[in-house]
Amino acid sequence: MEKLEQIKQQIQPVLDQFNVELYEMNWQKAKKSTTLQIAIMHEDGSMDLDTCANVSEKISELLDQLDLVEEEYFLEVCSPGAERLLRNEKEVAAALGKKVAVTLKQEIKGMKEVNGILKTFSDGLVEVEYREKAVVRRLDIPYESIDKIRLAV
Numbered sequence: 001m002e003k004l005e006q007i008k009q010q011i012q013p014v015l016d017q018f019n020v021e022l023y024e025m026n027w028q029k030a031k032k033s034t035t036l037q038i039a040i041m042h043e044d045g046s047m048d049l050d051t052c053a054n055v056s057e058k059i060s061e062l063l064d065q066l067d068l069v070e071e072e073y074f075l076e077v078c079s080p081g082a083e084r085l086l087r088n089e090k091e092v093a094a095a096l097g098k099k100v101a102v103t104l105k106q107e108i109k110g111m112k113e114v115n116g117i118l119k120t121f122s123d124g125l126v127e128v129e130y131r132e133k134a135v136v137r138r139l140d141i142p143y144e145s146i147d148k149i150r151l152a153v
Contacts, residue, residue: 003068003069004025004026004027006068007025007036007063007068007069008022008025010062010063010066010068011038011059011062011063014055014058014059014062015040015055017058018051018054018055018058019042019043020040020041020042020047020051020055021040021041021042021043022038022039022040023039023040023041023080023084024037024038024039024080025037025038025039027073028076033072033073033074034071034072034073034074035073035074035075035076036063036069036073036074036075036076037076037078038055038059038075038076038077038078039078039079039080039081040052040055040077040078040079040080041079041080043094044094045091045094045095045098045151047079047080052077052078052079053077055077056075056076056077059075059077060075063075082151082153083101083150083151083152083153084150084151085148085149085150086100086149086150086151089121089143092118092121092126092143092149093121095118095151096118096119096120096121097117097118097119098117098118098151099115099116099117099118099151099152099153100115100116100117100118100128100149100150100151100152101113101114101115101149101150101151101152102114102115102126102128102141102146102148102149103146103147103148103149104141104145104146104147105145105146105147106145108139108141108145109139111139114128114130114139114141115130115152116128116129116130116131116139117129117130119138121143124142124143124144125140125141125142125143126140126141126142126143126146126149127139127140127141128141
């Protein structure tokens with residue numbers, strides 16, 4: 001079993017204890033150091049520093065006890081970021097009412113990208129409200145036509 005998968009299984013009870021979800025976990029390698037980066041968020045996509053600090057402390061204690069990683073590394077528990085990718089339908093549905101940036105696989109109504117407010121997501125259609133000069137417009141986008149969708153600031 002891959003090391004990250006082992007770590008993920010071991011830290012899941014800590015994530016459950018703090019009612020957070022694992023967004024992403026990876027190794028960040030630099031010239032002189034290695035960091036295990038664990039990005040977490042609440043179900044609604046939010047995150048706060050206190051939760052990150054508390055989860056980091058518990059995960060650090062657990063990983064020290066388990067000794068799964070032989071080499072020296074730093075642990076970083078963080079938020080996935082304000083402009084994180086929405087990687088699946090569940091994450092898109094949780095982002096209703098938020099500003100998003102959408103890149104399309106092919107043009108729809110002459111647009112390859114659209115930035116606006118995610119209004120609805122149902123029956124495989126994502127509806128984004130955007131401004132074109134002074135006019136507010138809406139674009140229905142089939143979910144399968146989206147190349148990338150992320151939160152936008």
